[in-house]
Amino acid sequence: MEVIVKETYEEMSRLAAQMVAELVRKKPRCVIGLATGSTPVGTYKELIRMHKEEDLDFSQVVTFNLDEYVGLPPTHDQSYRYFMNDNLFNHINIRKENTYVPDGMARDIPAACALYEERIREHGGVDVQILGIGGNGHIAFNEPGSSLASRTRVKTLDEATRKDNSRFFDSIDQVPKYAVTMGIGTIMEARQVIILANKESKAAAMAAAVEGPITAMCPASVLQMHPTVTAITDKAAGAKLKGDYPAEPHTLVLK
Protein backbone atom coordinates (compact mmCIF):
# COMPACT_ATOMS: atom_id res chain seq x y z
CA MET A 1 0.00 0.00 0.00
CA GLU A 2 1.25 3.44 -0.85
CA VAL A 3 0.78 5.70 2.18
CA ILE A 4 1.00 9.47 1.93
CA VAL A 5 0.66 11.73 4.94
CA LYS A 6 -0.09 15.33 4.01
CA GLU A 7 0.00 18.30 6.35
CA THR A 8 -3.55 19.46 5.76
CA TYR A 9 -6.99 18.33 4.64
CA GLU A 10 -6.72 20.65 1.63
CA GLU A 11 -3.45 19.06 0.47
CA MET A 12 -4.92 15.58 0.97
CA SER A 13 -7.99 16.53 -1.06
CA ARG A 14 -5.94 18.16 -3.83
CA LEU A 15 -3.80 15.07 -4.29
CA ALA A 16 -6.82 12.75 -4.42
CA ALA A 17 -8.54 15.02 -6.95
CA GLN A 18 -5.35 15.20 -9.05
CA MET A 19 -5.21 11.39 -9.18
CA VAL A 20 -8.85 11.14 -10.26
CA ALA A 21 -8.41 13.94 -12.82
CA GLU A 22 -5.39 12.16 -14.29
CA LEU A 23 -7.54 9.10 -14.89
CA VAL A 24 -10.42 11.12 -16.39
CA ARG A 25 -8.01 12.79 -18.85
CA LYS A 26 -6.37 9.50 -19.84
CA LYS A 27 -9.58 7.51 -20.02
CA PRO A 28 -12.60 9.76 -20.62
CA ARG A 29 -14.98 6.79 -20.35
CA CYS A 30 -13.63 5.71 -16.98
CA VAL A 31 -15.68 4.28 -14.13
CA ILE A 32 -15.21 5.98 -10.77
CA GLY A 33 -16.39 4.54 -7.46
CA LEU A 34 -17.51 7.31 -5.15
CA ALA A 35 -17.94 7.65 -1.40
CA THR A 36 -20.07 9.92 0.73
CA GLY A 37 -19.37 11.35 4.19
CA SER A 38 -17.50 14.52 5.06
CA THR A 39 -14.05 13.17 4.12
CA PRO A 40 -14.29 13.29 0.27
CA VAL A 41 -16.09 16.66 0.14
CA GLY A 42 -12.80 18.53 -0.32
CA THR A 43 -11.84 16.18 -3.16
CA TYR A 44 -15.19 16.81 -4.86
CA LYS A 45 -14.76 20.58 -4.43
CA GLU A 46 -11.38 20.38 -6.13
CA LEU A 47 -12.80 18.26 -8.98
CA ILE A 48 -15.54 20.87 -9.45
CA ARG A 49 -12.89 23.59 -9.57
CA MET A 50 -10.93 21.61 -12.16
CA HIS A 51 -14.08 21.20 -14.24
CA LYS A 52 -14.86 24.93 -14.11
CA GLU A 53 -11.34 26.31 -14.45
CA GLU A 54 -9.42 23.62 -16.29
CA ASP A 55 -12.14 22.07 -18.48
CA LEU A 56 -11.99 18.70 -16.78
CA ASP A 57 -14.60 16.82 -18.79
CA PHE A 58 -16.94 14.35 -17.09
CA SER A 59 -19.30 13.93 -20.04
CA GLN A 60 -18.41 10.27 -20.56
CA VAL A 61 -17.58 9.32 -16.99
CA VAL A 62 -19.65 6.69 -15.19
CA THR A 63 -19.85 6.59 -11.39
CA PHE A 64 -20.98 4.01 -8.85
CA ASN A 65 -21.53 5.01 -5.25
CA LEU A 66 -20.68 2.70 -2.42
CA ASP A 67 -23.85 2.78 -0.40
CA GLU A 68 -27.24 4.22 0.45
CA TYR A 69 -29.49 4.25 3.51
CA VAL A 70 -32.51 1.94 3.35
CA GLY A 71 -35.75 3.90 3.44
CA LEU A 72 -34.47 7.34 2.46
CA PRO A 73 -35.79 8.59 -0.90
CA PRO A 74 -33.43 10.51 -3.22
CA THR A 75 -35.23 13.72 -2.24
CA HIS A 76 -34.27 13.32 1.44
CA ASP A 77 -31.39 15.66 2.20
CA GLN A 78 -29.51 12.92 4.07
CA SER A 79 -29.84 10.32 1.32
CA TYR A 80 -26.57 9.62 -0.41
CA ARG A 81 -28.14 10.31 -3.81
CA TYR A 82 -29.03 13.80 -2.61
CA PHE A 83 -25.53 14.22 -1.15
CA MET A 84 -23.86 13.29 -4.45
CA ASN A 85 -26.07 15.59 -6.52
CA ASP A 86 -25.46 18.41 -4.09
CA ASN A 87 -21.72 17.94 -3.56
CA LEU A 88 -20.62 16.90 -7.04
CA PHE A 89 -22.99 15.91 -9.83
CA ASN A 90 -24.94 19.20 -10.01
CA HIS A 91 -21.70 21.11 -10.51
CA ILE A 92 -19.96 19.12 -13.26
CA ASN A 93 -20.95 18.01 -16.75
CA ILE A 94 -21.65 14.39 -15.83
CA ARG A 95 -24.78 12.80 -17.29
CA LYS A 96 -27.09 11.90 -14.39
CA GLU A 97 -28.00 8.61 -16.11
CA ASN A 98 -24.31 7.66 -15.81
CA THR A 99 -24.36 8.08 -12.03
CA TYR A 100 -25.39 5.02 -10.05
CA VAL A 101 -26.28 5.01 -6.35
CA PRO A 102 -27.74 1.88 -4.70
CA ASP A 103 -31.53 2.06 -4.39
CA GLY A 104 -32.47 2.17 -0.71
CA MET A 105 -36.16 2.32 -1.62
CA ALA A 106 -36.26 -0.82 -3.78
CA ARG A 107 -39.12 -3.20 -3.05
CA ASP A 108 -36.90 -6.19 -3.67
CA ILE A 109 -33.58 -5.15 -2.20
CA PRO A 110 -31.66 -8.41 -2.88
CA ALA A 111 -32.67 -8.16 -6.56
CA ALA A 112 -31.62 -4.50 -6.66
CA CYS A 113 -28.26 -5.46 -5.12
CA ALA A 114 -27.69 -8.18 -7.72
CA LEU A 115 -28.58 -5.71 -10.47
CA TYR A 116 -26.13 -3.16 -9.06
CA GLU A 117 -23.33 -5.72 -9.27
CA GLU A 118 -24.37 -6.53 -12.83
CA ARG A 119 -24.33 -2.87 -13.84
CA ILE A 120 -20.78 -2.51 -12.49
CA ARG A 121 -19.74 -5.54 -14.54
CA GLU A 122 -21.51 -4.23 -17.67
CA HIS A 123 -19.52 -1.01 -17.43
CA GLY A 124 -16.29 -2.98 -17.26
CA GLY A 125 -15.64 -2.65 -13.52
CA VAL A 126 -14.51 0.26 -11.39
CA ASP A 127 -11.23 1.92 -12.45
CA VAL A 128 -10.66 3.86 -9.27
CA GLN A 129 -12.58 3.59 -6.02
CA ILE A 130 -12.54 6.46 -3.54
CA LEU A 131 -13.07 5.41 0.08
CA GLY A 132 -13.38 7.05 3.45
CA ILE A 133 -13.06 5.08 6.66
CA GLY A 134 -15.35 4.81 9.66
CA GLY A 135 -14.00 5.36 13.16
CA ASN A 136 -14.51 1.61 13.65
CA GLY A 137 -12.58 0.73 10.49
CA HIS A 138 -15.60 0.25 8.24
CA ILE A 139 -15.47 0.90 4.51
CA ALA A 140 -18.72 1.86 2.79
CA PHE A 141 -21.18 0.35 5.30
CA ASN A 142 -19.26 -2.86 5.78
CA GLU A 143 -19.18 -2.88 9.55
CA PRO A 144 -16.64 -4.86 11.62
CA GLY A 145 -17.34 -8.56 11.22
CA SER A 146 -18.41 -8.22 7.58
CA SER A 147 -17.26 -11.01 5.31
CA LEU A 148 -14.12 -9.97 3.51
CA ALA A 149 -15.62 -11.59 0.40
CA SER A 150 -19.05 -9.92 0.71
CA ARG A 151 -21.00 -8.50 -2.23
CA THR A 152 -23.58 -5.71 -2.45
CA ARG A 153 -26.24 -6.37 0.18
CA VAL A 154 -28.16 -4.95 3.15
CA LYS A 155 -26.21 -4.35 6.35
CA THR A 156 -27.42 -3.41 9.81
CA LEU A 157 -25.54 -0.33 10.96
CA ASP A 158 -23.53 -0.47 14.19
CA GLU A 159 -24.70 1.81 16.96
CA ALA A 160 -21.29 3.55 16.78
CA THR A 161 -21.86 4.33 13.10
CA ARG A 162 -25.41 5.58 13.72
CA LYS A 163 -24.05 7.77 16.49
CA ASP A 164 -21.25 9.12 14.26
CA ASN A 165 -23.72 9.89 11.49
CA SER A 166 -26.38 11.33 13.81
CA ARG A 167 -24.64 14.72 13.44
CA PHE A 168 -26.29 14.98 10.03
CA PHE A 169 -29.80 14.25 11.36
CA ASP A 170 -32.00 15.99 13.96
CA SER A 171 -31.63 13.05 16.35
CA ILE A 172 -30.15 9.55 16.42
CA ASP A 173 -33.66 8.06 16.12
CA GLN A 174 -33.86 9.46 12.61
CA VAL A 175 -30.67 7.69 11.46
CA PRO A 176 -31.71 4.66 9.43
CA LYS A 177 -30.87 1.27 10.92
CA TYR A 178 -30.04 -0.39 7.62
CA ALA A 179 -28.10 0.44 4.48
CA VAL A 180 -27.43 -1.11 1.09
CA THR A 181 -23.69 -1.31 0.57
CA MET A 182 -21.21 -2.63 -1.93
CA GLY A 183 -19.49 -5.60 -0.33
CA ILE A 184 -15.83 -5.81 0.55
CA GLY A 185 -15.37 -8.30 -2.29
CA THR A 186 -17.01 -5.80 -4.65
CA ILE A 187 -14.71 -2.99 -3.51
CA MET A 188 -11.64 -5.21 -3.81
CA GLU A 189 -12.35 -5.69 -7.54
CA ALA A 190 -11.73 -2.01 -8.28
CA ARG A 191 -8.50 -1.64 -10.26
CA GLN A 192 -7.24 1.07 -7.96
CA VAL A 193 -8.33 2.28 -4.55
CA ILE A 194 -7.74 5.66 -2.91
CA ILE A 195 -8.61 5.67 0.79
CA LEU A 196 -8.80 9.05 2.50
CA ALA A 197 -8.81 9.97 6.17
CA ASN A 198 -8.55 13.23 8.02
CA LYS A 199 -8.89 14.28 11.66
CA GLU A 200 -7.58 12.71 14.82
CA SER A 201 -10.76 10.64 15.22
CA LYS A 202 -9.58 8.48 12.27
CA ALA A 203 -5.97 7.98 13.42
CA ALA A 204 -6.54 4.67 15.25
CA ALA A 205 -8.67 3.23 12.44
CA MET A 206 -6.08 4.20 9.82
CA ALA A 207 -3.22 2.68 11.84
CA ALA A 208 -5.22 -0.54 12.20
CA ALA A 209 -6.11 -0.54 8.50
CA VAL A 210 -2.60 0.12 7.20
CA GLU A 211 -0.32 -1.49 9.76
CA GLY A 212 -2.53 -3.84 11.79
CA PRO A 213 -3.42 -7.46 11.11
CA ILE A 214 -5.86 -8.23 8.30
CA THR A 215 -9.10 -8.88 10.10
CA ALA A 216 -12.82 -8.62 9.48
CA MET A 217 -12.93 -6.61 12.71
CA CYS A 218 -11.23 -3.79 10.80
CA PRO A 219 -12.74 -4.12 7.31
CA ALA A 220 -10.37 -1.53 5.81
CA SER A 221 -7.40 -3.77 6.70
CA VAL A 222 -8.32 -6.06 3.80
CA LEU A 223 -6.95 -3.34 1.49
CA GLN A 224 -3.50 -4.68 2.39
CA MET A 225 -4.37 -7.52 -0.01
CA HIS A 226 -5.12 -5.13 -2.89
CA PRO A 227 -2.20 -4.48 -5.26
CA THR A 228 -2.86 -0.78 -5.98
CA VAL A 229 -4.04 1.17 -2.98
CA THR A 230 -3.06 4.72 -2.12
CA ALA A 231 -3.90 5.81 1.43
CA ILE A 232 -3.82 9.57 1.84
CA THR A 233 -4.26 11.20 5.23
CA ASP A 234 -3.84 14.59 6.78
CA LYS A 235 -1.34 14.91 9.61
CA ALA A 236 -3.89 14.24 12.36
CA ALA A 237 -5.26 11.03 10.81
CA GLY A 238 -1.71 9.84 10.06
CA ALA A 239 -0.45 10.51 13.59
CA LYS A 240 -0.63 6.89 14.77
CA LEU A 241 1.15 5.39 11.75
CA LYS A 242 4.57 4.01 12.63
CA GLY A 243 6.04 3.53 9.13
CA ASP A 244 8.24 6.05 7.37
CA TYR A 245 6.13 7.24 4.46
CA PRO A 246 6.86 9.69 1.64
CA ALA A 247 4.96 12.95 1.24
CA GLU A 248 4.40 12.40 -2.49
CA PRO A 249 3.11 9.42 -4.47
CA HIS A 250 5.50 7.39 -6.65
CA THR A 251 3.43 8.39 -9.62
CA LEU A 252 0.20 10.13 -10.42
CA VAL A 253 -0.48 7.83 -13.31
CA LEU A 254 -3.30 5.38 -12.76
CA LYS A 255 -3.04 2.11 -14.60
Ligand code: GLP
Ligand atom coordinates in the same frame (compact mmCIF):
# COMPACT_ATOMS: atom_id res chain seq x y z
C1 GLP B 1 -20.15 6.65 6.46
C2 GLP B 1 -20.05 6.08 5.03
C3 GLP B 1 -18.63 5.72 4.68
C4 GLP B 1 -17.73 6.84 5.16
C5 GLP B 1 -17.71 6.85 6.66
C6 GLP B 1 -16.94 8.03 7.25
O1 GLP B 1 -20.99 5.97 7.31
N1 GLP B 1 -20.90 4.96 4.76
O2 GLP B 1 -18.53 5.53 3.27
O3 GLP B 1 -16.42 6.62 4.70
O4 GLP B 1 -18.97 6.71 7.22
O5 GLP B 1 -17.65 9.23 7.17
P1 GLP B 1 -16.96 10.65 7.32
O6 GLP B 1 -16.15 10.87 6.08
O7 GLP B 1 -18.11 11.62 7.42
O8 GLP B 1 -16.13 10.59 8.54
